[in-house]
Amino acid sequence: MAYSDKVIEHYNNPRNVGSFTKDTPGVGTGLVGAPECGDVMKLQIKVNLDTGVIEDAKFKTFGCGSAIASSSLATEWLKGKTVDQAAEIKNTDIVNELKLPPVKIHCSVLAEDAIKAALSDYKAKWGESAGAGQAAATATTSS
Amino acid sequence: MALKFPIFMDSQSTTPCDPRVVDAMLPYFTEKFGHPASRNHPYGWEAEAAVDRARGQVAQLIGARDPKEVVFTSGGTESINLALKGVAEMYREKGNHIVTTVIEQRAGLDVAKRLERQGFEVTYVPVQPDGMVDVDAIRNAITPKTVLISVMYANNEIGTIQDVAAIGALAKEKGVIFHTDATQAAGKMPIDVEKAGIDLLSCTAHLMYGPKGVGALYVRRKGPRVRIAPMMDGGGHERGMRSGTLPVPLVVGFGRAAEICREVMPEESRRLAALRDQLQDGILSRVDEAFLNGHPERRLPHNLNISFSYVEGESVLMGLNKEAAMSSGSACTSATLEPSYVIAAIGASTELAHSSIRFSLHRFTTDEEVEYVGRRTVEVIGRLRDMSPLYELAKEGVDIKSIHWKAE
Numbered sequence: 001m002a003y004s005d006k007v008i009e010h011y012n013n014p015r016n017v018g019s020f021t022k023d024t025p026g027v028g029t030g031l032v033g034a035p036e037c038g039d040v041m042k043l044q045i046k047v048n049l050d051t052g053v054i055e056d057a058k059f060k061t062f063g064c065g066s067a068i069a070s071s072s073l074a075t076e077w078l079k080g081k082t083v084d085q086a087a088e089i090k091n092t093d094i095v096n097e098l099k100l101p102p103v104k105i106h107c108s109v110l111a112e113d114a115i116k117a118a119l120s121d122y123k124a125k126w127g128e129s130a131g132a133g134q135a136a137a138t139a140t141t142s143s
Numbered sequence: 144m145a146l147k148f149p150i151f152m153d154s155q156s157t158t159p160c161d162p163r164v165v166d167a168m169l170p171y172f173t174e175k176f177g178h179p180a181s182r183n184h185p186y187g188w189e190a191e192a193a194v195d196r197a198r199g200q201v202a203q204l205i206g207a208r209d210p211k212e213v214v215f216t217s218g219g220t221e222s223i224n225l226a227l228k229g230v231a232e233m234y235r236e237k238g239n240h241i242v243t244t245v246i247e248q249r250a251g252l253d254v255a256k257r258l259e260r261q262g263f264e265v266t267y268v269p270v271q272p273d274g275m276v277d278v279d280a281i282r283n284a285i286t287p288k289t290v291l292i293s294v295m296y297a298n299n300e301i302g303t304i305q306d307v308a309a310i311g312a313l314a315k316e317k318g319v320i321f322h323t324d325a326t327q328a329a330g331k332m333p334i335d336v337e338k339a340g341i342d343l344l345s346c347t348a349h350l351m352y353g354p355k356g357v358g359a360l361y362v363r364r365k366g367p368r369v370r371i372a373p374m375m376d377g378g379g380h381e382r383g384m385r386s387g388t389l390p391v392p393l394v395v396g397f398g399r400a401a402e403i404c405r406e407v408m409p410e411e412s413r414r415l416a417a418l419r420d421q422l423q424d425g426i427l428s429r430v431d432e433a434f435l436n437g438h439p440e441r442r443l444p445h446n447l448n449i450s451f452s453y454v455e456g457e458s459v460l461m462g463l464n465k466e467a468a469m470s471s472g473s474a475c476t477s478a479t480l481e482p483s484y485v486i487a488a489i490g491a492s493t494e495l496a497h498s499s500i501r502f503s504l505h506r507f508t509t510d511e512e513v514e515y516v517g518r519r520t521v522e523v524i525g526r527l528r529d530m531s532p533l534y535e536l537a538k539e540g541v542d543i544k545s546i547h548w549k550a551e
Contacts, residue, residue: 003461011461017530034548035533036493038455038473038482042532060532064457064473068530 003065004099010069015076018058020044025129026055028122032113039063039107041071043114045078045086047122049129054078054086059114066104070094070111078115083122089115150467150512154350154445154505155299155327160396161352161506167399168354171392179389180380190391197398201359204401205325205344206335209364214381215394218358219326222345223250225360225385226322229371230291230343231258234320238288240264242319244276245488248299251324255293264288272490273438274303278310285317292321296328296344300472300485300501301437302446304328311340320369326350326358330404331443332412336361342369348393352506353400357393360384407506415504416444418513422502423447425517430524432537436486436499445504448472450486450495453534454527459500462523467516472499494533494543 003011019042020027026047033040040063046056057075061068073094078086094100094108151159171193179194181187198210207213216222231241243255245267255265266284270276276294285292292314297304307323314321322343325334329344330351336344347358362384363369377386404411427433432452451459456473463469472483482496491499502516528534533543 008461011458014530019535031532031546032549035497035543036548038494038497040532040548042535060530060535062453062531062533063455065461067455068458 006073006098007066007069007100010072010098011065014059014068014072016056016058016072016079017060019060020046020056020058025049026122026126028118028120028125030114030117030119030121032117033063033110035062039067039110041067041110041114043071043074043111043118045118045122047083047126049126052082052084054081054083063107063110064104066098066100067107067110069098070100070107071114073097074111074115083119086115087119146511146515148466149464150516152502152504152508152512152516153468153470154508155302155443155501155503156470157349157355158352158505159507160354161400161403163403164353164396164400168392168396171395175391177391179391180378193391193395194389197394197401200398200402200405201346202361204334204405205329205346205361206333206337207361208337211382212361212364214360214362214384215389215397216358216360216385217356218349219248219324219345219347220250220358222326222347222358222360223248223322223324224254225371225374226343226345227251227254227258227291227293228374229384230320230322230369231261231263232372233370234290238286238290240266240286240288241291241293242266242268242281242284242289243293244268244270244295246270246274246298246300246485247293247295248324248326251293251295268294270303270488273441274298274301274436274485274489275438275441276305276310278306278313281310282313282317285313285319289317289319292319294321294323296323296325296334297332297443297446298437298485299327300483300499301448301489302327302442303438304332304441304443307341308339314342315340320367327443330401331408331445333408336363342367343371348397348400351400351404354393354396357390357397359397411506412444415508418504418508418510419445419447419502421510422504422513422517423449425514426520429521433524434491434495436489436491445508447502447504448486448499449502450491450499451524452495452498453531453537454524455497456500458527459498459520459523462527463516463519466519469503469516470501472501473497 042060057078059071061071091108091112177186177190179190202210268280320342329346342363344361349355375386436448456471472486486496
């Protein structure tokens with residue numbers, strides 16, 4: 001199977017590989033997938049607690065080239081978005097950007113799951129200490 | 144000599160034609176184009192003589208005493224289909240049970256599944272962690288209704304070589320026909336259908352430096368005389384077992400390929416085993432938590448299959464794409480989303496089945512290529528582990544199995 005240029009580019013030069021210490025203020029961690037399925041993604045966001053903006057994002061992925069590219073792209077897109085904007089990233093956006101073939105769509109689904117898991121971990125840990133507007137939004141979504 | 148990229152290390156999927164094979168084939172496309180079944184003119188006689196010579200060359204490679212026992216087909220898949228379906232149909236009155244293994248190649252398993260749908264009973268014998276089939280497990284599976292035992296000679300993924308002679312002896316003792324899929328073994332190691340008690344043997348040219356599109360089924364004529372029902376009806380070629388005009392150039396190439404393999408086998412298998420061992424040692428000595436799949440000794444000389452914990456196979460191959468061609472048991476290299484059933488059958492965890500890489504060397508593999516591929520593989524594994532969350536967890540001392548993974 002031939003890969004799209006964008007998948008190859010992300011695979012060769014993955015953005016934002018690494019980890020934040022989990023208990024750093026503003027950090028939310030998502031760990032999704034399963035080793036026996038051949039895909040595990042760890043995606044972390046670091047949110048500015050005053051503004052609610054994602055200032056940094058990091059990932060580590062066990063999986064095929066498309067899984068690595070999907071998570072690399074996700075971290076790129078997350079940076080600069082607010083927590084609410086981040087929740088709107090859809091797997092289909094990743095499919096379109098990376099031109100993933102049908103057998104690789106699950107990689108994009110996993111990336112979306114990782115984003116959601118990181119956001120919900122962030123909200124659970126730091127939702128209370130975030131800025132006023134941010135806290136209100138969190139209260140609405142978690143009710 | 145400068146390295147030529149990508150370096151081909153996937154010879155268990157196919158091999159390049161030996162130039163000597165191509166030379167032997169060429170005249171049979173143009174000036175010697177006759178039909179081997181044309182009995183009344185020199186064009187036909189010439190083609191028939193060429194086919195007979197090739198039949199003899201293939202027979203010699205596998206130890207068949209009578210060249211007539213070699214039936215040419217379109218390749219390994221057809222030979223396996225003809226053997227299993229041909230015996231099933233021919234001996235249906237005698238019984239409806241077949242014994243085979245869980246690690247046969249897809250053709251073997253898929254034919255067995257079709258026969259099950261047609262009312263046959265099939266026992267799939269498991270394998271041990273080194274990939275060996277326990278001969279006693281086959282013995283225990285045999286019933287009075289068993290008409291066929293089908294066990295591959297050597298495995299396409301892990302290279303493990305079965306104790307074919309013991310299975311042949313068992314088959315004789317029980318009066319059951321024995322088929323072996325030798326597509327990976329033929330041309331790579333000595334085979335003697337007489338000594339091993341093989342009744343039917345499948346092989347193919349393109350895995351022994353011959354052309355794609357031609358293979359053979361050895362069908363024993365004496366002690367016992369094995370009969371198979373044909374799948375193809377027509378002119379009654381190949382003693383009625385496989386009708387259809389023989390592709391003479393391919394058959395000639397197959398014969399020449401078999402002849403060369405037989406001549407160079409002692410030297411070639413020693414050389415490839417040494418290179419393979421060098422590749423294996425180079426990787427295993429520099430990568431932690433990498434595991435050899437298959438039997439450490441009883442395996443094909445050109446095969447090496449390693450699972451690398453914490454990285455996924457396709458991503459490893461992708462990292463080497465421009466430089467080297469290998470294959471992986473990873474689900475992501477296929478459309479099925481299921482990882483290698485062979486690696487799973489030898490008891491590896493599913494995660495390791497996703498992480499297996501098969502390196503298969505060949506006649507034209509050089510020392511420099513082995514050195515290069517070994518070094519680059521180690522580098523790519525290192526890079527991928529640096530971005531693997533599983534490797535990070537393992538290094539933190541977390542037992543990955545203790546995590547509750549939400550499998551999709």
